[in-house]
């Protein structure tokens with residue numbers, strides 16, 4: 001199962017580079033509908049086959065992480081309802097990274113839910129610009145701008161209905177890339193849950209990037225940081241990064257232990273993306 005994850009990660013690097021617009025073939029293939037499901041405890045999957053969206057429920061209202069493409073929004077809202085929750089009960093919208101495949105649906109979702117948009121200081125700027133002036137993609141991947149109601153810095157905690165979501169700013173993929181961590185109770189066990197932003201650098205200019213001079217230092221810091229998290233449930237912004245399809249099949253076949261508990265898969269992902277980053281850095285540094 002985990003062996004399949006690694007080739008998929010490299011596929012994603014290529015696909016991200018080749019994605020031409022929001023309506024490209026690749027984007028459509030990432031936006032296929034998935035029957036929503038409970039991952040563990042109060043954490044639910046409401047996203048598409050590759051572009052993820054997570055609902056964290058509490059008695060005081062819910063939290064939604066990521067809005068997918070603009071075209072993902074009808075799936076997300078329908079999935080929330082299918083699970084028996086109300087769209088209007090979503091109180092906070094969070095974002096892993098201010099890139100169009102995870103942020104383009106947020107403006108519509110904000111209108112539909114009436115929720116408050118929370119984002120890191122740096123990604124809030126890119127969200128407000130609708131993706132304009134991305135340090136690596138320029139104006140290539142634009143989306144409906146969304147205004148952040150409250151910005152936060154690394155380590156900030158969102159508390160709602162007895163749960164705490166911690167914002168870990170793991171910069172590099174975007175300047176304010178946010179990896180959220182929380183805990184959930186499942187089958188009498190307390191589990192550490194991680195929602196990885198991303199540690200990939202698809203087509204990125206690491207050497208001499210004038211729009212993001214500190215990009216290498218940020219990635220270095222992020223890789224160090226990623227290895228310190230205690231992880232049981234491994235989730236990420238892209239479903240293939242944590243092998244969702246295979247894990248979901250196991251879950252639906254009545255697996256005795258929750259297949260989403262995968263601390264080894266998490267470390268494998270971090271190490272594989274770190275190696276890709278170092279290879280890219282070495283090849284760019286070697287050029288005159």
Ligand SMILES: [Zn+2]
Pocket residue numbers: 097099173198
């Ligand atoms: Zn991205």
